[in-house]
Amino acid sequence: AFNSDGYTWGLNSRNNGRGETYVGWSWKESASAGFDIVSYTGTGSARTVSHNLGVAPEMIIIKNRDAAENWIVYHAGIASDAETDYILLNSTAVAGDDTWLNDTAPTSSQWEYSGGGGTFNDNGEDYIAYCFASVEGYSKISSYIGNGDSSDGTFVYTGFKPAFVLIKSSSHAEAWNIFDNTRDTDNYVHHLLVPNTNTEENSTTTARRLDFFSNGFKMRGNNDTINGSSKTYIYMAIAERPFKYANAR
Secondary structure (H helix, E strand, C coil), X not given: CEECCEECCCCCHHHHCCCCCCCCCCCCCEHHHCEEEEEEECCCCCEEEXXXXXXXXXXXXXXXXXXXXXCEEEECCCCCCHHHEEEECCCCCCCEECCCCCCCCCCCCEEEECCCCCCCCCCCCEEEEEEECCECCCEEEXXXXXXXXXXXXXXXXXXXXXXXXXXXXXXXXXXXXXXXXXXCCCCCECCEECCCCCCCCEXXXXXXXXXXXXXXXXXXXXXXXXXXXXXXXXXXEEECCCHHHCCCC
């Protein structure tokens, strides 16, 4: 059940196994928070899909609900022509080049498909899309270049103190990484989860560590999944609180 103050799980080992420890990240669907959920049915041909963000989404995560298909992701930070590129949430693969979005960037009201495809627009199949846009002081969706330095790694300015950071190399075949301030209450932030696998949390890899600062995050490792030299990374960061209330860490 979704309740006014949280949610309730049934008896399932995937999310409520006896004695197991879990983490959950929750967003309220709201244009002011830069998050919209869209459900649609595929047509197998060129079409548009509407959203309610009021601004162009910078990240869209799409999943076919009727078939075993990949999670396909649009991310504006992949390349200058990101509307022709995609990346997979359940894979380590580099960003792929395609015309799936009809060579057209999403707008403040919709995005386009050039045709059909099992991951995003097969005829008669149902899809869910999670749409995100940056909101100043609350969320940031962008990219950065790694420098390969474990002691003075790349600093990423977000304008707020992060609570949640999702990272993926778009230029190289590397795993996704999720960091947050609930599993790590102080720096280093190093308890990472890998959404493209079903492996348990990893906290032992010193080369995959971050520092969360009041205005962004800094790499404290040189692992290729977060800070390989000259590699390109896409990310989504969510704030602990609006910038004016953030404290140094």
